[in-house]
Amino acid sequence: MRALAGAAAGLVAAGFGVATAEVLAAATRPAAGPLIAVGGAVIDATPTAVKEFAVRELGTSDKPVLLTVIGLVVAALAAVAGIAGRRRRLFVVAGPAVLGLAGAGAALSRPAAEPYDVVPSLVGAALAGLALWWLLRGGDRTSGVRVDRRRFLRAAALVAGGAVVASGGAVAVRRSVGGARARARESVRLPAAADTGPSVDAGLLTPNKDFYRVDTALTVPRIDLDGWSLRVHGMVDRELRLSFADLLARPLIERPVTMTCVSNEVGGPYMGTARWLGVPLAPLLRSLGVKSGAEQLVARSVEGMTIGTPVATLLDGRDAMLAVGMNGEPLPLEHGFPVRMLTPGVYGYAGSCKWLSSLELTTFDQFDPYWVSRGWAAEAPVKTGSRVDRPRPFARLTAGTVTVAGVAWAQRRGIAAVEVRIDDGPWAQAELLPAPSVDTWVQWRYSWPAVAGPHSIAVRATDRTGAVQTQSRATPFPSGATGWHTISVTVS
């Protein structure tokens, strides 16, 4: 039997094995499919610099390229196993076994892995091994006498046909499951809040489509509601696992809350206000019996993000919640569907994990969450800030009364006053519009009698503790930017 036939046998058998593993995974746990699992494991193990290079050079085709490379590696190994397997049957067992264990190991390494995720890879490997054995049977190991070519081709065609049918099945199953999942969010019917909180003017809210998005997810996770659950564990008297239905069955609250990203520059766009519907977190935690010494709640997302929040912060009376709804609809996929955490008054990186998969009660010593291990502050209360939204920077205005307007925020403390300063003039009080709670931004406006010339407009806020927003400039790293937003305009 020639090497070419051996290689072909290896490829066909491997194709059959991978395809059956994929169809098995598609029908049960898509994340357990060997190709996706190995791809995910490779991405996790790749140094950041290489990842950045890949994103930069390949753009959005980085993952297809990765999967193709994985396919090529598997194909090469399969061909080698087929060639070597002609004379030494050990390789017929070892080849598929190595690939199967690699797939199974990768599946187990995924953040949301379950023990049975090894099944598709192992079953696929076993079938590939059997197919390879069958294809190579009859080949004379010692003399290398050629096996009946016609019989071999028939057998190879049969296995290849099986592979095609299985992969076709995998595609079909994935398509129907994927379609069902895309429909899953649309089919979610959120119950009304038991406690609707203060009413809020629509003008204060940021539409979901315009809401800022800052995260590290390479692709937006699409979560199967049927397979999803939230595990609460660690330093609690009793662990808990909640399905989406379990969450919706609890009394929900709805609150307007302004979210702020720590990487927002002075005057920057990374903030927004929405009506959030969710399960209040404090009573849930208390019902599980938080052990003394539990200082930090670490939230994990399905794609491996970790976000830590002080337990004391979550239990201090604020409306921290497991949010399921945003502005009257289920969470958009990119904002964390099906469930995200939301901690009013804390920058998102330290309190508002998206695509939630688990909550662990632990200590600060025990675990540094993702951004904290990169030097960002472990505790991150939102700093008092204000922004000029109108006029725009560098605007050319006509002399006369110009309305200067914007927002100010000091979540948890509330805004007491906003002042505007033109050039080096005195600070003047701006008018505050009503705000529904201390957790949202406040809209302000000021009528400026503008005279011709170049002018700068500065704004500062005072919170309800009497503290004036600091003029001192700080960069977003490590705990949020500060400084008075100051823009230049020209009046003629």
Added chain:
Amino acid sequence: MRAMKFTALAAATLFSISLTACGSDSSTDGEGTAAAPTTMASSAPESSAPADMMTTFGAGCSAVPADASNPGSFQAMAQVPVATAASGNPLLSTLVTAVKKAGLVDSLNSAEGITVFAPTNDAFGKIPKADLDKVLADKKTLTSILTYHVVPGKLAPESLAGAHKTLQGDDLTVSGSGEDFKVNGAASVVCGNVQTANATVYIIDSVLMPKS
């Protein structure tokens, strides 16, 4: 969905032996892409980065730090607004000083979609020190000069040539094509099409002066 489709495609390549490239999948099924996080302490939680961030051109680009974790690198600059981006780049420290003195940091950072012609330190070095110090001390003149370097809208290299009205009010004129451009006939673009979160930057080797 895309990943799933490609799983199927990659599976298909396994037994089709004739391995073809996966090609470009432009499925717009709602998946977003975001920049990969960086590991340095100074890295920020990031938002989506433009895909064309690496199409810079010009001999001067080689002076820009290549290490993505360096705040002066193209990758880091693409993540932050223009004044912040410039402040991370040692080639632009004089410009940054001037922008701070003129009080234009926030205006540049919160302007939506602008093009900045950014003179290097060497460009400022061409101005006699006494004159430069005088300009840096005169906020009105300084503002006029700096805003003359800013054009509304993000100009891609294809639409760079021609006359453009600046924020100062006067026009500037870009001549040339391809990777070879001059501004007002004198200042050469040494590194072009540098992306920041809100601005496209062309680094130039001379300071531009408005007529008025």
